[in-house]
Amino acid sequence: xxxxxxxxxxxxxxxxxxxxxxxxxxxxxxxxxxxxxxxxxxxxxxxxxxxxxxxxxxxxxxxxxxxxxxxxxxxxxxxxxxxxxxxxxx
Amino acid sequence: xxxxxxxxxxxxxxxxxxxxxxxxxxxxxxxxxxxxxxxxxxxxxxxxxxxxxxxxxxxxxxxxxxxxxxxxxxxxxxxxxxxxxxxxxxxxxxxxxxxxxxxxxxxxxxxxxxxxxxxxxxxxxxxxxxxxxxxxxxxxxxxxxxxxxxxxxxxxxxxxxxxxxxxxxxxxxxxxxxxxxxxxxxxxxxxxxxxxxxxxxxxxxxxxxxxxxxxxxxxxxxxxxxxxxxxxxxxxxxxxxxxxxxxxxxxxxxx
Numbered sequence: 001x002x003x004x005x006x007x008x009x010x011x012x013x014x015x016x017x018x019x020x021x022x023x024x025x026x027x028x029x030x031x032x033x034x035x036x037x038x039x040x041x042x043x044x045x046x047x048x049x050x051x052x053x054x055x056x057x058x059x060x061x062x063x064x065x066x067x068x069x070x071x072x073x074x075x076x077x078x079x080x081x082x083x084x085x086x087x088x089x090x
Numbered sequence: 091x092x093x094x095x096x097x098x099x100x101x102x103x104x105x106x107x108x109x110x111x112x113x114x115x116x117x118x119x120x121x122x123x124x125x126x127x128x129x130x131x132x133x134x135x136x137x138x139x140x141x142x143x144x145x146x147x148x149x150x151x152x153x154x155x156x157x158x159x160x161x162x163x164x165x166x167x168x169x170x171x172x173x174x175x176x177x178x179x180x181x182x183x184x185x186x187x188x189x190x191x192x193x194x195x196x197x198x199x200x201x202x203x204x205x206x207x208x209x210x211x212x213x214x215x216x217x218x219x220x221x222x223x224x225x226x227x228x229x230x231x232x233x234x235x236x237x238x239x240x241x242x243x244x245x246x247x248x249x250x251x252x253x254x255x256x257x258x259x260x261x262x263x264x265x266x267x268x269x270x271x272x273x274x275x276x277x278x279x280x281x282x283x284x285x286x287x288x289x290x291x292x293x294x295x296x297x298x299x300x301x302x303x304x305x306x307x308x309x310x311x312x313x314x315x316x317x318x319x320x321x322x323x324x325x326x327x328x329x330x331x332x333x334x335x336x337x338x339x340x341x342x343x344x345x
Contacts, residue, residue, distance in 0.1 A: 019135040037136060055145040056136060057178035064173045082135060084174050086145040088108040088117065089132025090158040090185060090294060 014077035025077060030058055031070035037083055044071045055085050093267060093289050095236050096183065096215045098154075102127045103284070104314045105156070105269060107294025108144050110246075111303065118147055120297050123307035130156045130185050130292070133175050145179070156217065158185035163198070165205035172209055184209060185239070187219040195245040199226050203233065210234035219271050222256040224263060231266050238266060239292060242283065243273025246295045250279040254286055261287035277306075277313035284317025285325075 014025040018037070027033045034056060035042045041049035046067035048054050058065045059082045065073050075081065092099040106126040111117035121129060131144055148155050157175035162168040168188045176182060188205055190198035197220050209216050216235040220226055227238045240260055243249035250273060251257055261268045270283035271292040280291045291314050300306035 019137075053145070053149060053180075055143065055178050057133075057174040057176075059170065059174060062170060064170070064177055067177060082174075084133050085136045085178060086131040086143060086155070086157065086175075087134045088111060088114075088144045089134075090107040090109055090130030090156075090160050090187070 016075055016078070017080045019082055025075060025079075028074055029071055030060070030065055030073040030075060030081075033075060033081065034058060034070060034083060042070075046070045057084050058082070059084070095217075095267060100127045100154075102311075102314075103290040103318055104280075104311055105129065105271075105290055105292040106297070106307075107292065108148075108298070109160075110295045110298035112298075114144065114147055116303050117144070117298065118151070120303040120307040121147075121151060121153060123304050123311065124297065125311045127154060128156050129153045130158045130294070131179075132158055132160045133171050133178065154183075155179050155181060156183050156185050157181065158219075159187050159205075160189075162188050163190070163201070164188070165201045165208065168201070168205040169208055169212075172205075172214060173212075176214070182213060183215045183217070183236075185217045185219060186235075196241065197221055199223070202226075203229060206230055206235055207233050217269065222253050222260065224256060224259045227260045227268075228263060231264060236266060237269050237289075238264060239269040239271035241272040242270050242279065245272045246299075247273055248275030248296060249273050250275050251282055251286070254282065257283065257288065258286045274310075277309040280310050280313040281317035281320070284314055285321050287321055290314070 015022050016025050027036060031042055043049055061080050092101050102125045104124055104126050106121055106124050106129045108117055108129055108131055129148055157179050159168040159171040162171055172184050186205055188198050188201040189195050206216055206218050210233055217237045217239055218230045218235040219239045222240045230238050242251035267289035269290045269292050270288045274280050274293040274296045283291045297303050297307045
């Protein structure tokens with residue numbers, strides 16, 4: 001979708017592409033996004049509050065964001081985010 | 091007798107894949123029947139169904155996870171997938187798989203080698219899925235991979251070992267473990283791989299897509315053990331004509 005230069009800035013709400021689908025940017029940190037998507041509570045170091053293993057990795061614009069950095073990583077408009085996990089295969 | 095990768099001793103010489111099983115409960119039973127200690131998973135985008143995951147199953151069974159880069163066509167994608175797998179699953183071990191096209195699913199040698207070099211430098215313990223090409227196998231070993239995994243036949247084909255001579259040549263020249271990967275259809279294929287001198291066999295479809303996955307998993311487990319025993323037992327040479335096993339002296343009657 002193209003936007004003419006005269007379109008008011010306010011009409012554009014920040015969005016990201018998460019796992020291939022565009023969605024409104026409602027969380028500020030990568031940590032909050034992972035917690036929301038997985039439905040699990042996380043400590044600030046990215047480990048699950050329930051003590052189990054998370055089995056999740058995050059890439060933003062093709063670069064892996066280490067788990068310990070999720071809380072410091074601020075998502076912004078236009079980011080492409082991939083949240084991946086292990087599935088049956090191979 | 092154990093085999094060792096990256097300082098880790100393993101007793102089972104059957105490496106399992108988890109692809110192709112129609113349910114997690116069938117996979118669960120098959121993995122247990124196989125006796126495997128090392129099992130592959132693929133990395134994919136998270137969705138709600140991922141929550142009841144194969145990751146949890148392997149964790150519960152105490153089976154070491156070997157993430158793969160299945161589906162990658164380029165070194166670049168394979169390296170990113172590998173880095174994601176390391177982060178998600180907390181392991182440096184990786185089955186490197188870079189395929190050339192979707193009809194054969196055969197490895198792309200150029201992309202595979204490029205990715206292998208990069209991942210070894212980045213500290214991965216690389217299990218390289220490759221063609222049954224002795225020259226490429228040696229190059230991968232020289233690049234520092236931990237194990238070379240030649241295909242017996244295309245993935246999921248069940249055609250067995252199409253070029254046993256090449257597999258034997260790869261084994262004879264290797265100083266890292268050779269794991270026969272892909273193409274196994276039934277127990278005799280797995281036994282043959284071990285008789286040719288392979289350290290282990292990696293298979294998935296042959297078990298997960300068998301009519302009775304549990305029974306086939308057990309068959310594979312026994313076949314790998316039998317083949318390994320036979321390989322070390324010193325088989326008799328093949329000869330063109332018979333060699334009597336009963337004594338010729340003391341025969342009754344005359345010719």
